[in-house]
Amino acid sequence: MGVEFLKGHGTENDFVVLPDVDNELDLTEGRVRALCDRQRGLGADGVLRVVRLDLGPWFMDYRNADGSIAEMCGNGVRVFARYLVSAGLAPEGEFEIATRAGKRAVTAHPDGSVTVGMGPVRLTGESTAVLGGVEFAGVGVDVGNPHLACVTDVPVAGLDLRDAPSHDAALFPAGVNVEFVNVLADGGMNGAGELRMRVHERGVGETRSCGTGTVAAVASWLRGTGRATGAADVLVPGGRVRVTVDEGGSTLTGPAVLLARGELDRSWWDAL
Numbered sequence: 001m002g003v004e005f006l007k008g009h010g011t012e013n014d015f016v017v018l019p020d021v022d023n024e025l026d027l028t029e030g031r032v033r034a035l036c037d038r039q040r041g042l043g044a045d046g047v048l049r050v051v052r053l054d055l056g057p058w059f060m061d062y063r064n065a066d067g068s069i070a071e072m073c074g075n076g077v078r079v080f081a082r083y084l085v086s087a088g089l090a091p092e093g094e095f096e097i098a099t100r101a102g103k104r105a106v107t108a109h110p111d112g113s114v115t116v117g118m119g120p121v122r123l124t125g126e127s128t129a130v131l132g133g134v135e136f137a138g139v140g141v142d143v144g145n146p147h148l149a150c151v152t153d154v155p156v157a158g159l160d161l162r163d164a165p166s167h168d169a170a171l172f173p174a175g176v177n178v179e180f181v182n183v184l185a186d187g188g189m190n191g192a193g194e195l196r197m198r199v200h201e202r203g204v205g206e207t208r209s210c211g212t213g214t215v216a217a218v219a220s221w222l223r224g225t226g227r228a229t230g231a232a233d234v235l236v237p238g239g240r241v242r243v244t245v246d247e248g249g250s251t252l253t254g255p256a257v258l259l260a261r262g263e264l265d266r267s268w269w270d271a272l
């Protein structure tokens with residue numbers, strides 16, 4: 001028997017899903033790297049291993065493409081939820097998913113989109129990122145994982161994100177995801193804003209979307225306007241998501257797509 005897998009994406013942030021109900025797969029760093037490699041593997045930004053916890057909800061074991069472990073992945077939770085529903089392991093509607101950053105409430109909608117309760121958003125201080133010799137002012141934002149969200153007037157579409165932006169390692173000792181954000185429309189006190197974002201993800205490189213990053217982007221934008229709460233649509237290269245930030249938490253709503261399923265060759269897997 002091969003190793004079961006699915007391929008999915010949320011706004012083109014793509015993942016290999018590994019159903020592992022009984023927690024038996026030995027998911028080494030090398031196996032994650034090989035799976036995510038776009039030439040010698042299936043190709044993905046990360047891996048979502050699906051594990052059933054003894055007493056509680058399903059656990060999302062998220063890994064970055066370089067094999068590193070991250071606390072949370074907003075687009076990944078949507079794809080994970082869509083997998084559970086499609087496999088009959090969770091109902092359409094509301095349920096919970098456990099992550100390393102804590103439990104996340106999800107709502108799987110009939111149109112295929114998923115809303116994720118992203119938990120509290122914590123601002124961790126001002127800092128800067130340097131990209132191509134240019135310094136960008138930003139705000140540290142903890143959404144379960146670390147972000148540096150830089151709202152800028154420099155058009156993000158023209159940035160070269162092939163290399164990682166440099167950051168203050170003292171403020172982000174475990175590395176950081178860096179977002180560059182343009183404000184397209186400022187929603188004022190009650191209306192939703194519209195932002196454009198590109199991201200360089202820790203452990204991956206530039207991706208076409210980052211769910212936790214969009215929440216960080218909205219929190220950083222709101223702070224710049226003197227507000228602590230609000231909502232915005234965030235346009236990323238892979239599509240569009242809706243983010244809300246409230247006093248007690250935040251939400252992320254967007255598409256979740258499963259596009260393939262199959263079996264990994266057991267001898268390929270064993271040799272890794």
Ligand SMILES: N[C@@H](CCC[C@H](N)C(=O)O)C(=O)O
Pocket residue numbers: 013064069070071072073074075076145146177201202203204207209210211212213
């Ligand atoms: N793409 C994800 C974030 C994945 C984890 C990140 N690279 C990190 O290391 O913190 C998302 O959609 O949130």
